[in-house]
Amino acid sequence: MTCCLNPACHNPPNPDGTMFCSHCGTGLVVLRNRYRPIKSLGGGGFGKTYLAEDIDKLNERCVIRTSNK
Incomplete structure (x- = not known):
């Protein structure tokens, strides 16, 4: 997904x-x-955080954050 x-x-x-x-x-x-x-994990004034898969590390799970800028 x-x-x-x-x-x-x-x-x-x-x-x-x-x-x-x-x-x-x-x-x-x-x-x-x-x-x-x-998957979206949450968000606030600075951006949103997501559960993600690191494709370079055999789809290992990680967390990424996007900025509201």
Whole structure:
């Protein structure tokens, strides 16, 4: 599953291989060609955090944060 990074979207899960969010139509991305966001963990004034898979480390789980800037 890949999570949408659009701040206005409620981040529904999207099946692997999907290129656009099924909820808002935003293109789904793998950050730095390495991190695939899979679930929203929360957010606040500075950004959102996501559970992600590190593709370079055999899909090891990690946490990433996006900025509101």
